[in-house]
Amino acid sequence: MCGNCDYTIHGRHHHFGWDNSLPPVQRVAPGSTLEFNCLDSGNGHFTRDSTVADVSSMDFGKVNPVTGPIHVDGAQPGDALKIEILSFTPSGFGWTANIPGFGLLADQFPDPALALWSYDAVSLAPALYGSHAKVPLKPFAGTIGVAPAEAGLLSVVPPRRVGGNLDIRDLAAGTTLYLPVEVEGALFSIGDTHAAQGDGEVCGTAIESAMDVALRLELVKDANLAMPRFSTPGPVTRHLDVDGYEVTTGVGSDLMEGARAAVSGMIDLLGKWRGLSPEDAYMLCSVCGDLRISEIVDQPNWVVSFYFPRVVFS
Structure with a gap:
């Protein structure tokens, strides 16, 4: 809980997709601190009792709910919204899934798979991945953005120049993010919180986990940002670096095919080295490996x- 925050934005104030006609749930002055109750990307679909059958029953029209929007007084097109990420209060439960038709290697993994996670929400000790591994945690918000100028309801799935589903794991506590403002008031929303993710989120999901997020919202007038930018408070991979890495590569004239080859190579390596099934290796790569x-x-x-990172097997 953020005892010193100026506002609490409850999880019931969420929406699906970006739409600059949505009425704000709160108007705030620049410099205000807010705590957002964020739902997981599955909108609470998965529980500790879920099975792989529940992957196919997800309502894909209600994924990636975001809490908001927030109107920031004085925000105008051409300004930047400065977001200071203060803290995360995780729930202790999460999930990772292979969703048919989604992910970097969707053609190689046509069947659903599901991993459920239980972790210590206070200590954030590495989370057990079955009997295979322990994954270091680093909470962050996968979807964080402001409303686009384009009219109508727009999908929340693709990222945009105004942010959205960026899935950058370094948007963690202590980071400051700057987003281009395209509409009056900015209309800021946040959600899709993760307990851990590798760069690339290769299977399409991380450790998806509901949590509360505390932020400070400021304005930078006439910033005229072309794209989001951010600054971190220090090193970004020290939770993974301690035991070094195993690395596979993809070499060729197409970056997407190179990425696919590199991930496929790691899935093969994890099967031979640690005896993981391809599905388990794919999901593990998504939550802790980096492209x-x-x-x-x-x-x-x-x-x-x-x-x-070899630390997950230490």
Whole structure:
């Protein structure tokens, strides 16, 4: 709980998709602090008793709910909304799923799969992945944005220049994010909170987990940002670095195919090295492994690498 926040925005004040005609649930002055009750990306569909059959019964018209919108007094197109991410209060429960038709390797993984997570919401000790591994946690908000200028109801799934479903794991406590404002009041919303995620979120889901988020909202007048930018308070991978990495690569003229090859190679390696099933390896890669562009100048071929932290097996 954020005992010192100026406002609490309850989870019932959520919406699906971006729409600049939505009435704000709260109007705030720049400099205000707010605590948002954020639902998980499945809108509470999964529980501790869920089974893999529940993956197919999700209502895909109600995924990635975001809490808000918030009208920030004085915000005008051309300004930037400065978001200071203060803290996260996690729920202690999460889920990861392979959803048929979704994810980097959707063609290779046509069947649903589900992993349920129980973690210590206070200590944030590494979370057990069955009997296979322990994943270090780093809470963050996957979807964080302001309303686009484009009229009508727009999907929340793709990210946009005004933010949205960015899925950047470094938007964690202590980070400051700047978003371009396109409409009066900015109309800020947040949700899709994660307990952990690898860069790339390759199977399409992280450790999806409801939690409360405390923020401070400020304005930067006439910033004229082209795209989101952010600053972090310090190192961003020290929760994973301690035991080094195993790395697979993809080399070729197409970055997407390189990414697919690098992840496929890691799934094969985890099967041989640790005896994981392809489905378990794929979901584990999504919550703690990192896709990186290692080389993009030596045409005609580029190098994509996939880093898997050995600490999860320590």
